[in-house]
Amino acid sequence: MLTRLLPDRFVLLLILCVALASILPVTGRAADALHDLAMVAIAAVFFLHGGRLSRSTVIAGLTNWRLHIAVLATTFMVFPLLGLAITALLPDSLMSPALRMGVLFLCVLPSTVQSSIAFTAIAGGNVPAAVCSASASNILGMFVTPLLVAVLFGAGGQGVSVDQVEAILLQLLVPFIAGQILEPWIGPWLRRHRKPLGLVDRGSILLVVYLAFAGAVVSGFWQRIGAVDLAVMLAVDCLLLALVLAITMFMSARLGFSREDRITIVFCGSKKTLASGVPMANVIFAGRDTGAILMPLMLFHQIQLMVCAVLARRYARITEAEAVAEAAAGGDARAAGHNAA
Structure with missing residues (x-):
């Protein structure tokens, strides 16, 4: 239990980057x-994502369209609506405009890929569908996230411009498409070397986080953000995750999904990606207080890992207990039949 609740090594490296940027910007x-x-x-990073994503895996999961609609609706509709409601109810004295933007930006991001699939597998969910849903969320997020940012922030004159959308597409989508085109030739090699190539993913995120917070520190970030701000962000992130988990559990059961599909909806619908969120923020909010905008996402990243790790283990224990009970019931039935004979 203690190892599941402690920050993982990547989160510790993120904290180290923030500390380094604060001391040596x-x-x-x-x-x-x-x-x-x-x-x-x-x-x-996005070229490697495109090259690693197997087309056969995606096609295998496309048939479960009701599940994918449920996950995408949670990611790009339920999350933004909850974010709008929470930030609207919070008084201005409790959250700065930059942190408020950060919470809304967190809510319009796509789901994670690796952790969504991993937790679904641990919990005994529909893994092929999880692969498809998480991948589709990230691909659609390259278009949907900038559009949602423009809608949510446009009223205050803080939306994204056409040039920024083009920059996102050129920097993220074009490399991804290039990787997908080359996937038949480079995909097997990339999947075999996923672990060492993962250093490119994590290294790029650490570099962008360091640059974002270095710029924020130079502009007086820690003079504007105090302990109360961090406590409020932590509470908002916890509330947001709790609400989404409750909604996905309740709605997936009411809509008649199987147990495996319900698990997939819970773990794919409740996640937000740090891997895509950091580079998107770097483009969308260029020249703004990117460090403060990324802070809610960084906190949410660790909270979702800890909570979903515990939840996945709970699902796994229930599944194991049910399997044991079914096996015992089957054994009793066979014994009764034998005695009757």
Whole structure:
């Protein structure tokens, strides 16, 4: 239990990046050079995502369209509506505009891929459908997330411009499509070397987080953000996750999904991606307080990992108990039949 509740190594590295940016923020030409490097690294990440994604796996999961609609509706409709409601109810004295933007940005992001599939597998859910739903969420997110940001922030003059949408498509979608085109040739090799290539994913995120917080620190981030702000963000993230988990559990049961599909909807619908969220924020909010905007997402990332780890183990225990009970009942029935004979 303790190991599941403690931050994983990647979260500890994120914390280290924030601390390093707070103590030694990079500025000037060095910051520009690191920014260019981050742009190349992010493009490489999405190229690798496209190359690793097996088309046969995606096609295998496409038939369960009701499940995919449920997951996508939760990701891109339920989450934003909850985010709007929570931020509207919070007084301005409890949350700064940048943090408020961060919560809304978190709510319009796509689902995770790796952790959604992993938790679904642990809990005994529909893994092929989880692969398809999580992958579709990330692909659609390249279009839907900028559009939702434009809708949610447009009223306050903080939406994204056409140039920013084009930048997102060029930096994220074009490399992804290139990877998909080359998948028949490079896919098997990329999947065999997923673990070492994962260093590119995590390294790019760490670099962008460091740059975002370095810029925020230079502009006085820690003078504007205090312990109360962090406590409020933590409470908002916990409330948001609790509401989404409750909604996905209740609605998937009411709609008549099987147990395996309900598990998939819960774990794919409740996640938000840090891997895609960080580069998207870097493009969408260029020139703004990116460090503060990313803070709710970083906290939510760790909360979702801890809560879903415990929840997945609980589902697994229930599934094991039911299997044992069914096996025992089958054994009793066979014994009764034998005695009757």
